[in-house]
Amino acid sequence: MQYRSTRGGLSPCGFEDILLGGLAPDGGLVVPERYPQITPETLQSWRGKSYPELAFEVLRPFIDCWPETTLQALIAKTYTRQVFGSAEITPLRQLEPGLFLLELSNGPTLAFKDVAMQLLGNFFEHALLRRNRQLNVLGATSGDTGSAAEHALRGKRGVRVFMLSPHGRMSAFQTAQMYSLLDANIFNIALDGVFDEAQDLVKAVSADLEFKRRYAIGTVNSINWARVLAQVVYYVKAYLAATQAEGEQTPQEVTFSVPSGNFGNVLAGHIARQMGLPIRRLVVATNENNVLDEFFRTGRYRVRAPRETRATSSPSMDISKASNFERFIYDWTGADAQRVCALWTQLEREGSFDLAADPCWPQVRGKFGFVSGASNHALRLQTIREVHARYGRLVDTHTADGIAVAQAWREPGVAMICLETAQAVKFSESIHEALGILPSLPAGMADPALRAQRFYRMPRDLGLLRHYIQAQVEGAAC
Numbered sequence: 001m002q003y004r005s006t007r008g009g010l011s012p013c014g015f016e017d018i019l020l021g022g023l024a025p026d027g028g029l030v031v032p033e034r035y036p037q038i039t040p041e042t043l044q045s046w047r048g049k050s051y052p053e054l055a056f057e058v059l060r061p062f063i064d065c066w067p068e069t070t071l072q073a074l075i076a077k078t079y080t081r082q083v084f085g086s087a088e089i090t091p092l093r094q095l096e097p098g099l100f101l102l103e104l105s106n107g108p109t110l111a112f113k114d115v116a117m118q119l120l121g122n123f124f125e126h127a128l129l130r131r132n133r134q135l136n137v138l139g140a141t142s143g144d145t146g147s148a149a150e151h152a153l154r155g156k157r158g159v160r161v162f163m164l165s166p167h168g169r170m171s172a173f174q175t176a177q178m179y180s181l182l183d184a185n186i187f188n189i190a191l192d193g194v195f196d197e198a199q200d201l202v203k204a205v206s207a208d209l210e211f212k213r214r215y216a217i218g219t220v221n222s223i224n225w226a227r228v229l230a231q232v233v234y235y236v237k238a239y240l241a242a243t244q245a246e247g248e249q250t251p252q253e254v255t256f257s258v259p260s261g262n263f264g265n266v267l268a269g270h271i272a273r274q275m276g277l278p279i280r281r282l283v284v285a286t287n288e289n290n291v292l293d294e295f296f297r298t299g300r301y302r303v304r305a306p307r308e309t310r311a312t313s314s315p316s317m318d319i320s321k322a323s324n325f326e327r328f329i330y331d332w333t334g335a336d337a338q339r340v341c342a343l344w345t346q347l348e349r350e351g352s353f354d355l356a357a358d359p360c361w362p363q364v365r366g367k368f369g370f371v372s373g374a375s376n377h378a379l380r381l382q383t384i385r386e387v388h389a390r391y392g393r394l395v396d397t398h399t400a401d402g403i404a405v406a407q408a409w410r411e412p413g414v415a416m417i418c419l420e421t422a423q424a425v426k427f428s429e430s431i432h433e434a435l436g437i438l439p440s441l442p443a444g445m446a447d448p449a450l451r452a453q454r455f456y457r458m459p460r461d462l463g464l465l466r467h468y469i470q471a472q473v474e475g476a477a478c
């Protein structure tokens with residue numbers, strides 16, 4: 001399988017090259033040259049496969065640069081009961097007939113990002129070892145991504161992680177989850193500033209190509225193709241589980257509702273659908289930051305300025321633009337890189353583009369099955385209360401947004417599968433506000449708040465950050 005850029009400026013290259021890279025050199029996103037097809041017969045033959053076996057089947061056509069046994073071993077090492085709490089890895093729970101919850105947040109940091117990030121950690125280690133290279137992952141986090149990355153890369157050979165977080169602005173749980181990692185290759189930098197300022201510093205370091213090359217600076221952000229790809233697996237797994245649970249005469253199509261921010265998770269659903277998985281609809285659920293809902297309702301994609309981005313009680317969906325969205329638009333144009341270039345040039349100039357007048361606009365809903373909705377704080381809390389009362393389950397604020405938006409898109413005879421993107425305990429402040437109770441930690445998990453913490457507090461200063469990275473990289477003999 002060869003990969004290209006959505007903007008046409010990347011000569012075809014293999015999986016390992018794009019695994020370690022970020023954006024394509026032309027500023028576009030990396031995409032596979034085609035989507036391998038899953039036939040109904042193939043799907044049938046996958047019934048009864050374990051998560052690692054299924055992951056191997058789904059990933060193999062995309063990753064043909066490694067021997068099959070290597071890929072198998074990396075997958076087997078990643079998706080274990082020890083790390084994800086059950087052999088099912090992503091268990092599907094029926095809430096009521098026709099309504100399901102897909103548990104994606106049973107990994108080490110209790111958010112769905114672990115599912116992809118844990119695999120990425122093992123892929124990185126393997127690729128770096130093979131190439132005899134080192135990588136210094138530099139990132140900024142507002143909570144979930146940084147923590148998932150650190151838990152996936154801790155102790156891995158050839159990788160260091162430098163993660164900037166806004167000092168004093170994450171939830172106590174998120175802070176503890178990151179700062180309590182004492183591994184020698186993890187460097188938590190608590191920045192005196194807000195998330196956007198941390199992000200700006202990371203961009204400034206990466207813009208210095210000489211520094212970037214010299215210190216082998218890389219990223220693990222949500223546009224990483226391997227992360228998107230790893231997420232395709234649980235759509236297939238959930239489909240098989242739901243259609244089994246529903247019995248014989250039920251229809252073979254299902255709908256997924258996905259709490260969305262950077263459009264990575266639901267893009268994986270789109271890819272599964274393009275591969276032939278019988279998905280009726282993909283419901284894009286947003287919070288008050290409704291960039292994506294606006295697009296899917298009206299055809300207008302308008303990015304927001306950081307000051308227009310609201311801080312909500314589902315913070316991992318507080319985005320001003322959706323990094324992965326370009327990959328969908330590329331598919332919508334029929335792989336027309338020129339058109340994508342033109343649209344993104346317009347986006348940079350005017351801050352928006354509008355596809356409503358395009359003759360192909362109806363395909364977004366028709367051919368591609370996308371629909372959407374937006375939730376808000378009151379609806380989120382009400383949904384948390386309803387789900388708790390009806391099904392005896394605590395869901396987190398992001399998952400609640402997905403369930404709330406899903407209601408409008410339920411259809412008789414079509415299973416609605418809502419993705420659980422985090423566990424309630426990560427956002428206990430909102431759970432307390434909704435229900436007056438505090439969620440407990442999963443059985444067997446030690447409270448991260450009780451562990452010792454280590455972090456380096458830093459003022460907002462590019463020179464200091466560069467110096468810090470330099471000192472750690474040059475000072476270590478690894």
Ligand SMILES: *Cc1c(COP(=O)(O)O)cnc(C)c1O
Nearest residue numbers: 260261262263264265316421422
């Ligand atoms: C990252 C995240 C999301 C948004 O996922 P995208 O792939 O960015 O659309 C939703 N919920 C939670 C809990 C997250 O951590």
